[in-house]
Amino acid sequence: MERQSGGGLGAVQRLGAPLSQAKLRIDGIAKRYGPVVALEPVSLEVRTGELMTILGPSGSGKTTLLQVICGLVEPDGGRLFIDGHDRTAMPVHQRDIGLVFQNYALFPHLTVGENIGFPLKMRGRPAAEVRERVAAALAMVQLGHLAARFPRELSGGQQQRVALARCFVYQPAIILMDEPLGALDRQLREHMQIEIKKLHRETGATIVYVTHDQEEALALSDRICLMNHARIEQVGTPQEIYAHPRTTFTASFIGTSTLLRGVVEGDALVTPLGRFALPEGRLAGAAALVIRPEHLRLGAGENTIEGVVSETVYAGAETRLLFDLADGTTAVLRLPTGMAAPEIGTAVQAHWATDAAVLVPL
Structure with a gap:
């Protein structure tokens, strides 16, 4: 970092200047x-x-x-x-x-x-x-x-x-x-x-x-x-x-995620909940799909999971819906603004686009 001589603190690096060595x-x-x-x-x-x-x-x-x-x-x-x-x-x-x-x-x-x-x-x-x-x-x-x-x-x-x-x-x-x-x-x-x-x-x-x-x-x-x-x-x-965690720890510690664990077989991840299409960046063996709350949508679609609503969390700017899957995983999705949350105990489906998920090793 270039120092200034004499008094004053002035900027020692111009805004937007590239970070150097x-x-x-x-x-x-x-x-x-x-x-x-x-x-x-x-x-x-x-x-x-x-x-x-x-x-x-x-x-x-x-x-x-x-x-x-x-x-x-x-x-x-x-x-x-x-x-x-x-x-x-x-x-x-x-x-x-x-x-x-x-x-x-x-x-x-x-x-x-x-x-x-x-x-x-x-x-x-x-x-x-x-x-x-x-x-x-x-x-x-x-x-x-x-x-x-x-x-x-x-x-x-x-x-x-x-x-x-x-x-x-x-x-x-x-x-x-x-x-x-x-x-x-x-x-x-x-x-x-x-x-x-x-x-x-x-x-x-x-x-x-x-x-x-x-x-x-x-x-x-x-x-x-x-x-x-x-x-x-x-x-x-x-x-x-946030967008490209490389491990389940990163996915869990940085933000909130739904983690679906299974084994890679061909172009799918085989889990106790079913087969789900893999995004780019294939792995072999045990792996997990990471889906962020903003990428899950209510209803059936390209990749679908089913569960029972266990909790809703109102945070002012957003409402999060938590629902329990059959294997014990808790999934989290962000409800659209103004949408009423399903009642606790309601059976729901949710889906995500294949490329919106991230595959990480277990």
Whole structure:
């Protein structure tokens, strides 16, 4: 990431500019704690100017990977490169990495302006430069009018913006965010997601963002690194991971899916519920068809399943219909706007177009 000399934060990457070479490269990094495998050997590249989300459930290895990147944990194997230089053994304070935590970690005895300027003062920057950069950072997060207040006088969202500004102000090579919005309510969390996207776009910073919230990952990311059982499950854009999951875990963790399990025989998947036509991308052996709720339609059609309505879920913009199939699978479809949901206990049929499903191995 190209740095600016002097004060100010200005954009360091033009909007729409292509992401360039890897800012961060992880090559076979692994970590164990005695018999417990915290991180299988994993390899990953984060491009310059990219917002990469590390996503996964508790115990998937995402926090261990973050700690290895920032130098808080020493890996048992593999190498870590920043800007092409090996930084595996480099101590935390020399890695030029900024951290944003869930609890904000603001200094209660310092004002907003002093909190933001702290990283620059610790680096011995001239007072005039500190004032200029702090003013630019405050303007960036729209908190210039609160510079003289203390953290206790701010709302949760304002404190989070101060924490973001403090990290962005000294333009580190990489910014790591560890579940920074986890303590906020839903409405404020969604607002802060937009703020982070704006800051990322305006500054061109390289950001690694850790979360267990799949909706947050879909909303924020240039790419997602999905982790499961201490290894990488799939890496791709939000659209790629949602529309083209490569495993049943990805299909289940990212969004909602109906999974029909069976065995591939010729051009069909043979299941306890019947034979279903295969989409492109054939596999052999045990496999599953993944059908997203928006691709299921009520009534018989090209590929048809039957079940009994077990629940309806109203979510404002949509209503989801859940119905149980004969093999114990629960199928989910999205009802058209304005359509009344069948009553619980009603027998229903649903169908999907063959090419709308995705075939994944079991």
